[in-house]
Amino acid sequence: MPRFAANLSMMFPESPFTDRFACAARDGFEAVEFLFPYEWPAAKLADRLSEHGLTQALFNLPPGNWEWGDRGLACRPERGVEFRESVDLALEYARALDCPRLHVMAGLVADRDDREALHTTYIENLRLAADRAAAQGATVLVEPLNPHDMPGYFLASVPHALDVIAEVGRPNLKLQADIYHMQRIQGELASTLADHIDVIGHVQIADTPGRHEPGTGEINYPFLFATLDQLGYDGWVGCEYLPSGGAGSASGWMRDWRRH
Template sequence: MPRFAANLSMLFTEVPFLDRFERAARAGFEAVEFLFPYAFSAEEIQERIDRHGLQIVLHNLPAGDWEAGERGIACDPARVDEFRSGVVKAVTYAHALGVPQLNCLAGKAPAGVDAAVLRRTLVENLRFAAAALKTANLRLLIEPINPFDIPGFYLNRTDQALSILDEVGADNAFVQYDIYHAQRTEGELAATLQKHLARIGHVQLADNPGRNEPGTGEINYPFLFALLDRIGYQGWVGCEYKPAGPTEAGLGWREALTA
């Protein structure tokens, strides 16, 4: 059975962020992930991790002004210095918190910038980030996101992500494969997971439509969970979905769909 990590940016959001660690542990999760730690000190987060016996499996590099609608800056040629400063900050947090991998959100394509410039900027930023993370013994991830949820997001498809990683040429850089985003953009979930397993560093889930719990939509999660076991996926599966009701009330899918 896959190992599930609670995404604290999506689950238990009715309580303040630092209180979500306790809720995740009480709900039976052994690991968590979230968008960003930067609003808190590493010491504050580590205290919650230690208290509740959890581990953090993932967080993101700084991604610009999230509250203003920014969703990453890695493809923006006007913000290279900001991106690279963010890499240093993220590595500091990851080291302090024992996080093994960091996700880079490519961001929305800035208006009026040539496509070749966008790609070159992203590739060069990813090379910088991968080198910095390799020195720190960390893995770098990039995540394709569907263009319906985030219109204008630069990175949408698995094949595009793999092509970019080929150009980056770093052996510690992988795809973060979000099943929900992939279903909305390209489908072929099982075939893609099996074909590219060696290049997938992390998997996330939600059902479609609605981005709610597995079992609420069209995706055959019992089949996919069995497939992940069969093909030997060793990582965590991040539960990055919007609960249809109270988080705890919807957690029965973990047993029902993995039996």
């Protein structure tokens, strides 16, 4: 049976962020993930984890200035100093939260950009991040994001992500397999999981259309959960979705599924 982690950036929106740890524990989650923890002191978040008996499964490196449109720094040649600082900050939080996985967002590109320079920068920055993370036993993840929700994102397909992982050549660089994005990019979900399970370091879920909880769209999640079990995947499955209704819709599907 998959182990589910509540994504606190998207779930329980009726509660303040630091109260969502309690919501996750109440609903039966054993772990949490979120996008960016940097607004809150690491010690405060660590206290919330400890108080509610939760594991920190994943969070993202700083993305740059989100309000100004940044969606990651790793491929941007002109943001090298900022990227290196973001790695150091993320690793500091990872130590405080005992978190072994960090997602590195690639960044946005424009038609005028030099693709070769972007690629070279991306590879070099991922090697740097992976090497620094390895020193504290952490895994670095890359995640393809679909061009419908994230137009212009540098890493926009699973094959591209796999090529990058191979070129970087670090054993602690893995694929973050977001089922929602994979479905919108290419489909072929079960075969993609089976073909690349050895490089998958984290899984995330949401249904489509709408990016809501499993059971609200077209994806056959019971089949995919069984597939993950058959493949021997023992990592966390992050619930990165927008609840379709009130508080009960956040995790009611999980309770129903566990009864079967």
